[in-house]
Amino acid sequence: MLETKPRIEFTPERLERAKEILTHYPEGRQKSALLPLLHLLQEQEGWTPAEGMDYVAELLGIQPIEVYEVATFYTMYHLEPVGKHVIEYCRTGPCMLMGGEEVYAHLKQKIGAQDGETSADKLFTIKPVECLAACGWGPCFQIREKYYTHLTIEKVDEIIDELKQ
Amino acid sequence: MSLPKILTAHTHLPGIETFDVYRKNGGYAAVEKAIKTMTPDEVVEEVKKSGVRGRGGAGFPMGMKWSFLAKPEGVPRYLVCNADESEPGTFKDHWLMKTIPHLLIEGMIVSSYALGANASYIYVRGELMYVVRILEKAIAEAKAAGFLGKNILGSGYDLELYVQPGGGAYICGEETALLESLEGKRGNPRNKPPFPAVKGLYQCPTVVNNVESISTTSWIVNNGGDAYAAIGIGRSTGTKLISASGHLKKPGVYEIPLGLPVQEFIYSDEWCGGIRDGHHLKAVVAGGSSVPILPAAMLLKTAAGEDRLMSYESLADGGFATGTMMGSGGFIAMDETTCIVRNTWNFSRFYHHESCGQCSPCREGTGWMEKVLHRIEHGHGSMHDIDLLVDVAKKIEGNTICPLGDAAAWPIASAIRHFRDEFEWHITNPQEATRPGAVFKGHMELV
Amino acid sequence: MKVTIDNITIEVEPGTTILQAARKIGPEVAPPAMCYYEPLKASGGKCRACLVKVTAGSEKDPRPMPKLVPSCITQVQDGMIVENTVNEQVLETRKGIVEFLLLNHPLDCPICDQAGECHLQDFSFQHGVQQTRYEEERRTFEKQDLGPNIQLHMTRCILCYRCVFTADQITGKRVHGVLNRGDHAEISTYIEKAIDNDFSGNVIDVCPVGALTDKTYRFKNRVWFTKPVDAHCDCEKCSGKVTLWYRGDEVIRVTARKNQWGEVLDFICNTCRFERKNTADWTIEGPTKVARHSVISANKYGANKIVPEFARRLAASQYKDVHEARDTSQLNIKQLPEERFKALIPPAGESAVAGIRSIQNWAEDK
Numbered sequence A: 001m002l003e004t005k006p007r008i009e010f011t012p013e014r015l016e017r018a019k020e021i022l023t024h025y026p027e028g029r030q031k032s033a034l035l036p037l038l039h040l041l042q043e044q045e046g047w048t049p050a051e052g053m054d055y056v057a058e059l060l061g062i063q064p065i066e067v068y069e070v071a072t073f074y075t076m077y078h079l080e081p082v083g084k085h086v087i088e089y090c091r092t093g094p095c096m097l098m099g100g101e102e103v104y105a106h107l108k109q110k111i112g113a114q115d116g117e118t119s120a121d122k123l124f125t126i127k128p129v130e131c132l133a134a135c136g137w138g139p140c141f142q143i144r145e146k147y148y149t150h151l152t153i154e155k156v157d158e159i160i161d162e163l164k165q
Numbered sequence B: 001m002s003l004p005k006i007l008t009a010h011t012h013l014p015g016i017e018t019f020d021v022y023r024k025n026g027g028y029a030a031v032e033k034a035i036k037t038m039t040p041d042e043v044v045e046e047v048k049k050s051g052v053r054g055r056g057g058a059g060f061p062m063g064m065k066w067s068f069l070a071k072p073e074g075v076p077r078y079l080v081c082n083a084d085e086s087e088p089g090t091f092k093d094h095w096l097m098k099t100i101p102h103l104l105i106e107g108m109i110v111s112s113y114a115l116g117a118n119a120s121y122i123y124v125r126g127e128l129m130y131v132v133r134i135l136e137k138a139i140a141e142a143k144a145a146g147f148l149g150k151n152i153l154g155s156g157y158d159l160e161l162y163v164q165p166g167g168g169a170y171i172c173g174e175e176t177a178l179l180e181s182l183e184g185k186r187g188n189p190r191n192k193p194p195f196p197a198v199k200g201l202y203q204c205p206t207v208v209n210n211v212e213s214i215s216t217t218s219w220i221v222n223n224g225g226d227a228y229a230a231i232g233i234g235r236s237t238g239t240k241l242i243s244a245s246g247h248l249k250k251p252g253v254y255e256i257p258l259g260l261p262v263q264e265f266i267y268s269d270e271w272c273g274g275i276r277d278g279h280h281l282k283a284v285v286a287g288g289s290s291v292p293i294l295p296a297a298m299l300l301k302t303a304a305g306e307d308r309l310m311s312y313e314s315l316a317d318g319g320f321a322t323g324t325m326m327g328s329g330g331f332i333a334m335d336e337t338t339c340i341v342r343n344t345w346n347f348s349r350f351y352h353h354e355s356c357g358q359c360s361p362c363r364e365g366t367g368w369m370e371k372v373l374h375r376i377e378h379g380h381g382s383m384h385d386i387d388l389l390v391d392v393a394k395k396i397e398g399n400t401i402c403p404l405g406d407a408a409a410w411p412i413a414s415a416i417r418h419f420r421d422e423f424e425w426h427i428t429n430p431q432e433a434t435r436p437g438a439v440f441k442g443h444m445e446l447v
Numbered sequence C: 001m002k003v004t005i006d007n008i009t010i011e012v013e014p015g016t017t018i019l020q021a022a023r024k025i026g027p028e029v030a031p032p033a034m035c036y037y038e039p040l041k042a043s044g045g046k047c048r049a050c051l052v053k054v055t056a057g058s059e060k061d062p063r064p065m066p067k068l069v070p071s072c073i074t075q076v077q078d079g080m081i082v083e084n085t086v087n088e089q090v091l092e093t094r095k096g097i098v099e100f101l102l103l104n105h106p107l108d109c110p111i112c113d114q115a116g117e118c119h120l121q122d123f124s125f126q127h128g129v130q131q132t133r134y135e136e137e138r139r140t141f142e143k144q145d146l147g148p149n150i151q152l153h154m155t156r157c158i159l160c161y162r163c164v165f166t167a168d169q170i171t172g173k174r175v176h177g178v179l180n181r182g183d184h185a186e187i188s189t190y191i192e193k194a195i196d197n198d199f200s201g202n203v204i205d206v207c208p209v210g211a212l213t214d215k216t217y218r219f220k221n222r223v224w225f226t227k228p229v230d231a232h233c234d235c236e237k238c239s240g241k242v243t244l245w246y247r248g249d250e251v252i253r254v255t256a257r258k259n260q261w262g263e264v265l266d267f268i269c270n271t272c273r274f275e276r277k278n279t280a281d282w283t284i285e286g287p288t289k290v291a292r293h294s295v296i297s298a299n300k301y302g303a304n305k306i307v308p309e310f311a312r313r314l315a316a317s318q319y320k321d322v323h324e325a326r327d328t329s330q331l332n333i334k335q336l337p338e339e340r341f342k343a344l345i346p347p348a349g350e351s352a353v354a355g356i357r358s359i360q361n362w363a364e365d366k
């Protein structure tokens, strides 16, 4: 169980973005902003801590449990702290047909972390995900907002080496 | 032969993602035509005439869906674009939006006008955040040019268009789960009725359409519904984007005229260019992971021995016994190196992972099937497991809140239907079957 | 509006659901409901226990509906014809639903406070098959305290969402909910929080299984050894109308009163439920009417040494509805499929004694 930690709030710049997002919905429907606001929170904190969720609940005038219910339903919100780069690789059928198994095995070996783990240097977290809608360009993974497609062992080496710098 | 290009006529142009290039190539003409010269009902009429069917998977005629929209006085109506694209094997919407975002924006304006919506949403799967940014930029450009916002082109029609990111959940592609998610809730599909056309977003009448469906509307407005209906075959009118993946020489997104022979689609250099060198086609999942898998020979020819075509009717010919479905157009080709059991287990894991967990058959059944398939794949299966899988699939199918239950059941039922010997081989030869890369070399006919 | 269910035709108001119409006819044709709960808005549609076959949609459009429909949320149309207990597909599907619900369910009955008044027990007894085909590991959760008076055994939860709706609709401020998804979904507060408000205890009453239990009652007794008595008090927070559960002279539990379908009649406050445990707190009205097929009535037959399942079979085989005086002549029992009769007779060789022993052992262990 999580202990109470210091309060989390959006930076002024993010608060502005949050306010803009709230204008997208009709009166009384501000809960609609929940998913985008959780993305903002994760962008700021690197993950989705409970204190941040409580803050989002406050902003939207809803109960904290309504935020927890949503954050735990969707796969993109990291409920535990993660490494600097979260590598979300696609483990679904088409990517496997395109040689995914071999490439991902190499990736994990190179980083020294298995599924769900963070590397010792806290640089990388590996997370298997389902189809990323890039099946014809597989195997693929995603790091934050960027897609890496047509992966090969050599390409994985290049990407990881670059990120390590 | 010149191929009809409705969605991809300009996708090869450099800079087509910008407003200026898009506009120079005839972009936003449909908005001008619709808003200045047509009534909303006339737009609906053209879409009806076109016969275009929903491209998100179910294939429901779009014009008909639009005409079901309830129009009570004083209640807002919404158009929501389904850009949640998460069906394994499908990546066409992703490609279309990142390549030519204004095509979707223009379609959204035309469609919103037809439906009388003043606020419309594009719900994009959260993983595609970079596409969200592309769309937001395109919307800002269109707004600056007066195609969005208040009093569009001086017509008095107002429209705001918003992009909403999801949070990572395949189930939010199901239209009512999508609406729940857009309301800031868990993506639990709703029981139907009521349908979104009556009670959708915020309990108001709502139309949900796929990215590709909406993107066709500009062309239909510009060229007329009849011109669209002239392309294609029978009730499969127009063109369709096919996402081709797997063991093909040229995987990618293709716009095909509906009615193209499957044989040609796979082997012609115009399209996929054939199976990768030195290999042969074993099986195909023709419409995204949810549709029944077919052995190569059964895919290429119908039970009556005719060439199978890329159309809703021809792909479904023979029902589930010998046919499959068009689905969302995710064409996954598998050559002889593919282990059907492993692939089926992989898909079952997907559905287990993506079940929302609301209704008991899907919540419990998807996990059960995955575990049994995992066992078979890893050499611990027994013969009665095969019938067990068939029975569990049958108990899920048709008994759930939303079609994810069916989507989880069909791939398993069909894999066993057509590749039972391969499952049996796994069970009777566990040692051999669990060697890395081991594949059943039975009597299956390759093409 | 006319609707025909299992060949019995009844007149109902527009807007009535198939399930409500069937309940009006009587328990013989009422589909089982594991998630639907009439007092709670938006409940139903999830467990799929109540699926029925509509063989004719309406007078105007007499086509059958292609799929089985959830009777709890499907409204009747004039002239609709529904098959429940007379339809093979429905019964077969229901067996599947029982199997799904029990898949990850622990075999806790001997130590579960809900045993005897558990809807899942009833449902699986009436509609299930004897053996399981599930060879995999069951999902498990740690039990969790939701405040001082309520305990959650998540392993027993069937995710009916009733407690969530109750917290939303009765208590105003909800602190627990459904987290995660698929078969990992669970009822929880996420970070440890007590469910703390005057009406929170009602989640215990609405829970169809032993997932949410009253900590002030836990393990005090088995329900079929207790005597329920209706009573009321002047309560400033709620109606004060409750059922007291006695063991000897001692009030060991207070619950809301429930109707024949196990639905709460008046939600009660926590003071009544958890704190008023003296007879002196209450004005006694008299013994609670208990449906004769319920095991709670078992000791009134002097059959309190009998395993609950057997008691239920016995009661069911002698079934007569005591609450409703109605003409049963049109209820053609012969139309029920034969296996439904067979279900009333204990299978050959089954020993009731073993069951008694296991319960006695358990009692001695305590």
Ligand SMILES: Cc1cc2nc3c(=O)[nH]c(=O)nc-3n(C[C@H](O)[C@H](O)[C@H](O)COP(=O)(O)O)c2cc1C
Pocket: B053, B054, B055, B056, B057, B058, B059, B060, B062, B082, B083, B084, B085, B086, B087, B170, B171, B172, B173, B174, B175, B176, B208, B209, B210, B211, B213, B214, B402, B403, B404, B407
């Ligand atoms: C589990 C499930 C996932 C779905 N995913 C998508 C999707 O990602 N994109 C989509 O357009 N439709 C998807 N659909 C279909 C939608 O429910 C809906 O039919 C569609 O968006 C309607 O648009 P259309 O008529 O233009 O196809 C899905 C359906 C189900 C049951």
Ligand code: SF4
Pocket: B171, B188, B189, B354, B355, B356, B357, B358, B359, B360, B362, B363, B400, B401, B402, B403, B404, B405
């Ligand atoms: S079928 Fe599966 S995904 Fe659909 S509502 Fe039921 S549990 Fe959720």
Ligand code: SF4
Pocket: C105, C106, C107, C108, C109, C110, C112, C113, C114, C115, C116, C118, C119, C120, C121, C156, C209, C210, C211
């Ligand atoms: S909840 Fe019901 S079925 Fe489950 S252990 Fe308790 S009494 Fe038995």
Ligand code: SF4
Pocket: C156, C157, C158, C159, C160, C161, C162, C163, C164, C187, C203, C206, C207, C208, C209, C211, C212
């Ligand atoms: S805890 Fe009980 S009431 Fe709540 S969802 Fe689970 S079974 Fe239903």
Ligand code: FES
Pocket: A090, A091, A092, A093, A094, A095, A096, A130, A131, A132, A133, A134, A135, A136, A138, A140, B088, B089, B090
């Ligand atoms: S299967 Fe990997 S992106 Fe679709």
Ligand code: FES
Pocket: C032, C033, C034, C035, C036, C044, C045, C046, C047, C048, C049, C050, C051, C070, C071, C072, C073
């Ligand atoms: S009672 Fe109808 S679905 Fe649960």
